[in-house]
Amino acid sequence: MPQRPLRPCKKIGCINLTRDKTGYCELHIQEYLEYLKMQKAERDKRYDERVRRIRDKQYSEFYKSDEWERTKTQVLIRDKGLCQWCLVKGIVRPADVVHHIVPIKEDWSLRFDLMNLVSLCHECHNEWHSRVGKG
Ligand SMILES: [Zn+2]
Ligand SMILES: [Zn+2]
Ligand SMILES: [Zn+2]
Known part of the structure; x- marks a missing residue:
């Protein structure tokens, strides 16, 4: 496997170089993964809310039918x-x-x-x- 080229860490202000596929240096990978996890949790929450709203609408339409x-x-x-x-x-x-x-x-x-x-x-x-x- 060819090595990835060294790139500057994507974290603003960080001067470390990294070959990691996330684009973050060792110091900032964890932070980045936490951020992704948070984003996913946020997306899941929004999804649940949407599902609930659709269901509530389905129920109220049922009772009016x-x-x-x-x-x-x-x-x-x-x-x-x-x-x-x-x-x-x-x-x-x-x-x-x-x-x-x-x-x-x-x-x-x-x-x-x-x-x-x-x-x-x-x-x-x-x-x-x-x-x-x-x-
Ligand atoms: Zn960094
Ligand atoms: Zn009842
Ligand atoms: Zn009764």
Whole structure:
């Protein structure tokens, strides 16, 4: 392998010569690698944010969709408009929301699955979400 030519270190103000492929001298390679690592972390963070924004948009569009409205109506009819969890406890209370048992964030394919949907009152729904988290 032919040796790389000696070049001045790319670090501004550094007078050392280097043959390293990064273009930095021994003193500054580490600093340069740290900088690359930081840049990558920054890029990853921005990427995660972008993915989250796209997903949030997907969810809010889902909840606004006609198909969701239709599915919700179907579930409420099936459950006779009553909170199913209250019913188990022997309480008859009108349902306010249709809830995903497996959150759409965990399994997007189950979003219209009637088996994955249940009518709940606000109280049961809030209680579940305060225990398990949003979804
Ligand atoms: Zn240097
Ligand atoms: Zn309830
Ligand atoms: Zn829910």
